[in-house]
Amino acid sequence: MPHATSSTKYMPKKEFIQYLDEYVEHLNIKPKFQTCVESAFYYSGEMKWTVKSRNLTSGKIEIYASDFLILATVENNEGYIPNMIGIENFKGEIIHSSDYRSGEKYKDKKVLVVGSGNSGMEIAFDLSNYESQTSFFVRSRIHVLTKDMVYTAMLLPKYLPISLVDTVTTKCTKFKFGNFEELGIPQPEEGPFSVKRSKGRSTVIDVGVIDNIKLGQIKAHITSSNLITTKNIAVVFNEEE
Structure with a gap:
């Protein structure tokens, strides 16, 4: 079922939900x-295929038979909070990104976002817009692109090899954002699409985080999991609070 001709290139949430509702009804x-x-x-x-399921409300067991079985549970369907040293003594609030709703309640507070994927970046950006003192950890090397860069680059493999697409895209990001290392965001040696192909790791879409880092509204910290400990209401960065 095609999208409406009036749909924008990057569909907003409300419009996308409406499309899903219409899709369900249509089919x-x-x-x-x-x-x-x-x-x-x-x-x-x-x-x-024979599938056994249980209704979580009534406890009733149901059996289904089908010619095909599609697993669509996604790869990140369960939240995970790592067990950091001292986390049990931490007096501040700890939540998983799946429970995050708005940065409004964190206005003027110090907030640490552990993770630099798309969820982490979007949360950090939202927090900074509510004037939170926002920092986030960067453990793995990542590529950061704009939506338009991703859209354009996804069309190029039809005509160019992936290695060349990576080269062009990387040069565009450097021209757009400057030196990522100076911003505290190390990049992989492989290009963004080679990383996706070899490691399955998605590119991070910039929603405004890079500009806010440059403005000093967000701080990026390169770290590894064994460098994070908690101490009452402070977080220790390499033994420096």
Whole structure:
């Protein structure tokens, strides 16, 4: 089902949700909510999948048979908070990104975002817009691109090898943002699309974080997991609070 001709290139959340609702109605899809799949077996003799599920509300067991089975549980469907030294004594609030709603409640507070993926970057940007004293950890080398860079680069592999697309894209990011190392964001030696192909790691889309780092509204810290400890209401960076 195609998108409406009036849709923008980058569809806002409200419009995307509307599209999903229309998609479900158009194809008469009937999602089963509050249901957990407990097992799935393929019977080669019958050439059928048998799926056992449990209704989380009633506890009722249901069995489904199908010709095909699609696993669409995504790779990050469960939140994970790492076990840092001293975390049990930390007096501040600790939340997972999936529980984050708005930076309004953190106005004028010191906030540390652990992680520099798309979720972490978007949260850091939102926090800085509410005048929080925002810092985030960068553990892995990452590529940061704009939406338009990603859109354009995704069209180029039809005509150019990935290595050349990476070279062009990397030069564009340097021209747009400057030296990432000076901003506290180390980049991989491989280009963004080679990293995606070899490691499955997605490019980070800049929503305004880079400009806010340059303005001093956000601080990036290069670290590794063993350099993070908590101390009451402070976070220790390499033994410096």
